[in-house]
Amino acid sequence: MTARVPPKRCDTARRREVIAQSIALGVPRDYGRVRRMTAVREPAQLSFIGIDVHDRPQWLATRAARAFVRMREQAQRDAVVLDVRTKPEYATGHIPGSRNIPYADLTERMREIEKLKSRPIIVCSESGARSSKVSGALKKIGLSDIFVLRGNLTGWAEASLPLEK
Numbered sequence: 001m002t003a004r005v006p007p008k009r010c011d012t013a014r015r016r017e018v019i020a021q022s023i024a025l026g027v028p029r030d031y032g033r034v035r036r037m038t039a040v041r042e043p044a045q046l047s048f049i050g051i052d053v054h055d056r057p058q059w060l061a062t063r064a065a066r067a068f069v070r071m072r073e074q075a076q077r078d079a080v081v082l083d084v085r086t087k088p089e090y091a092t093g094h095i096p097g098s099r100n101i102p103y104a105d106l107t108e109r110m111r112e113i114e115k116l117k118s119r120p121i122i123v124c125s126e127s128g129a130r131s132s133k134v135s136g137a138l139k140k141i142g143l144s145d146i147f148v149l150r151g152n153l154t155g156w157a158e159a160s161l162p163l164e165k
Contacts, residue, residue, distance in 0.1 A: 078119050080122070081099065081122045082134070083124055084106070087100065087102060090102075093157070094153075116143075121147070123148050128148065131148045135148050
């Protein structure tokens, strides 16, 4: 362990000289010192987003409200759920209304997917490895609204959400 060396301090004459040079250059005398700050509170700009289950109005900050409305509009469009598991896995249980295009058959069925270009596509698999690969491949061919289902089908089943067989 080395001994701690205190920082060098300049003498008073040198400090006055540096301050005089700084003032000559136009630097304010208190440059670098912490000034007392006063907080100015402005009223938050809120936007109405709807009524909750208890019939109370719900408000969000304007920026967050815009993002919330975009998400809600996007969810209302006809999204396509693309299940990339194998056919036997798909037969054990799948999200209602989902389309099964196995990861192995993806290149042969790419034209079928390109027809869905105008709609958001939600990709899911059993654990997430295949769905992340497929979402990357779909983004490469120019599809923009590609989402990977968070938690995938394992999370879907754990949340007790409906599965078709």
